[in-house]
Amino acid sequence: MEWTAQSIEWGMIAAFVWGALWGSFFNVVIHRLPLGISLVHPPSRCPSCETPIRPRDNVPILGWILRRGRCASCEASISIRYPVVELVSAMLAVAVWLRVCAEYEPSSSVDPLLPIVSAVLLFGFVGGLLVLTFIDLELRILPHVITRPFMAAGVLASLVLEPITHVGWQDSAIGLVLGAGVVLAIMQAYFLVRRREGMGGGDIMLMGLLGAWLGWESLLWVLLGASVQGTLAAVSVLLLGRGDALVDPEDAEAPEDVGGLSLPFGPFLALAGLEWLFFEPWIRELVYGAYGLG
Secondary structure, eight states: OOBOHHHHHHHHHHHHHHHHHHHHHHHHHHHHGGGTOOSSSSOOBOTTTOOBOOGGGOSTTHHHHHTTTBOTTTOOBOOTHHHHHHHHHHHHHHHHHHHHHTTSOSBTTSOTHHHHHHHHHHHHHHHHHHHHHHHHHHHSOOOHHHHHHHHHHHHHHHHHHHHHHOOOHHHHHHHHHHHHHHHHHHHHHHHHHHSSOOSOHHHHHHHHHHHHHHOGGGHHHHHHHHHHHHHHHHHHHHHTTOGGGGOOTTOTTOSSEETTEEOOSHHHHHHHHHHHHHHHHHHIIIIIGGGTOO
């Protein structure tokens, strides 16, 4: 088997299907893991009547559309989050595949397994970010059971992914320690100034995770990009008159706040990490370059 342009094209189709299938599993993780429910048993079922979902209704993306977002048994509404996660997962899988292929030009000298293994590893990373994002949006937590293994996995994966991400294991290890350390320092400084908690412990782990997978040089953008985009999102919600959507009833003084409102910071850290993964050259040129850091 040779690594050719046709291999890349077929790989895009396979990546989309692969991503959609995993997106279906990600939905299970998002729903069950915070509740401490097994991820494999019982099989998928309606959240309202708990009737098992038929295989034909459980096809990623299409199943929800064909059922018009309702359970086939009780007609209860099923959250649009399910097809959204599946579609985003499929699109991310294609993006990862193209990101990997950009580093491996079609050639008979390339072992086809190398791009495939690299794509699988990177998809595991972005899939983890996707799951963490939706859990944080819904429950405002970043489970350590996900972040901790992914921190270690990032350093190990760098041994394979260095040709793609240009992050060696040393840069990965430094990124892990520095990423977690920076957030911890910010939390301590915030507490000294405001006398209340800043970002949560989950944010420390997530920054360490991102540093491990993307290298220490990504951390400036991750923190800056997340802060700017998080602020813009909060301001947009305020201007649209939906400020109540950002109020955390469990914590009226949550750390990431604008005008007394709060929102989870994890999704914006994840977004900035994905931006670095896919658009690193442009970020280095336009952002880092503007300050002589490119």
